[in-house]
Amino acid sequence: MDFFSFGNIIVYIDKFIKFINSIFFLVLIIGLSFALIISPIDYLQGDAVRIMYVHVPSAWIGLSIFSIIAIGTLFNFVFKIKNLYLFVKSLAPIGLLFTCLAIVTGSLWGKPTWGTWWAWDARLTSMLILMLFYVFFIITFKIFKDSEKLPQILSAISILGAINIPIIKYSVEWWSTLHQPASIKIIGTSSIHSSMLVPLFLMLLVLLLYCALIFLMKYKTEIIKIKKKNIKRL
Amino acid sequence: MIIEFINMGGYGFYIWTSFLIVTVFCYFLYYKTKKTLKKYELELATELEKLPVEQRNRIARSSKVISNILASQNKLS
Numbered sequence: 001m002d003f004f005s006f007g008n009i010i011v012y013i014d015k016f017i018k019f020i021n022s023i024f025f026l027v028l029i030i031g032l033s034f035a036l037i038i039s040p041i042d043y044l045q046g047d048a049v050r051i052m053y054v055h056v057p058s059a060w061i062g063l064s065i066f067s068i069i070a071i072g073t074l075f076n077f078v079f080k081i082k083n084l085y086l087f088v089k090s091l092a093p094i095g096l097l098f099t100c101l102a103i104v105t106g107s108l109w110g111k112p113t114w115g116t117w118w119a120w121d122a123r124l125t126s127m128l129i130l131m132l133f134y135v136f137f138i139i140t141f142k143i144f145k146d147s148e149k150l151p152q153i154l155s156a157i158s159i160l161g162a163i164n165i166p167i168i169k170y171s172v173e174w175w176s177t178l179h180q181p182a183s184i185k186i187i188g189t190s191s192i193h194s195s196m197l198v199p200l201f202l203m204l205l206v207l208l209l210y211c212a213l214i215f216l217m218k219y220k221t222e223i224i225k226i227k228k229k230n231i232k233r234l
Numbered sequence: 235m236i237i238e239f240i241n242m243g244g245y246g247f248y249i250w251t252s253f254l255i256v257t258v259f260c261y262f263l264y265y266k267t268k269k270t271l272k273k274y275e276l277e278l279a280t281e282l283e284k285l286p287v288e289q290r291n292r293i294a295r296s297s298k299v300i301s302n303i304l305a306s307q308n309k310l311s
Contacts, residue, residue, distance in 0.1 A: 010299050048245040109252070224275060227300060
């Protein structure tokens with residue numbers, strides 16, 4: 001278990017940060033070239049389809065991070081693993097950012113394709129609710145940071161927020177919505193051509209590298225905060 | 235050709251605004267996170283500097299986190 005000590009973790013964090021910094025701009029340039037130049041236009045939406053390359057990865061990241069947070073918080077509630085708190089605390093702002101970006105870029109995509117910036121459609125509304133759960137989660141950390149009730153409150157928010165995740169995923173199938181059904185399926189054949197799938201995954205990689213970079217810096221900050229608090233005991 | 239590229243078939247405003255918003259907000263979070271990290275690193279290093287040399291060395295030997303922070307601060311100064 002010594003491998004997971006803060007001392008070892010911080011050494012690996014620095015190595016990962018250096019690695020991400022060394023490849024990030026190269027991956028970013030390749031991703032943007034594919035998204036803005038190389039990828040073909042859509043036969044119906046024209047160039048507007050290029051918004052997909054930032055909108056879809058943002059939405060995926062926003063959803064995935066909340067799922068990880070929910071699992072992490074529940075694990076922490078049951079098994080009392082203190083490191084998991086730092087983990088979910090460092091992830092939450094990244095999830096909030098990408099959920100907001102998915103909503104904003106979705107709105108910018110909606111105007112030219114649907115003719116409206118916003119509609120109280122099931123997918124859009126459930127994404128807005130996810131954003132609110134992220135806000136509650138972050139505010140709870142700030143308000144109840146020294147309270148013993150923090151694990152219970154965070155678990156409650158996580159469970160309620162986790163119920164919203166399948167609602168977001170299946171909203172386009174359960175209800176008649178403006179939002180199109182999923183084009184990319186994990187099980188089954190995707191209805192998106194590889195010429196668009198490649199830029200999409202490249203942009204996902206760019207944003208995932210960015211998320212990893214922010215997460216590592218935030219996690220390191222949390223470790224330093226603990227060490228600073230305990231300096232007199234060392 | 236450049237004007238065509240900027241115009242993006244008439245959707246330029248929506249496309250460029252989307253990419254710009256993502257870039258600006260991502261950079262803002264990066265800047266804020268990095269600034270906070272540097273602030274805490276510096277604060278920890280300053281508190282360690284206040285300690286007697288012997289105690290500081292003992293702490294640095296016993297904690298990899300502290301030795302890592304001290305090393306990074308020494309590199310900067």
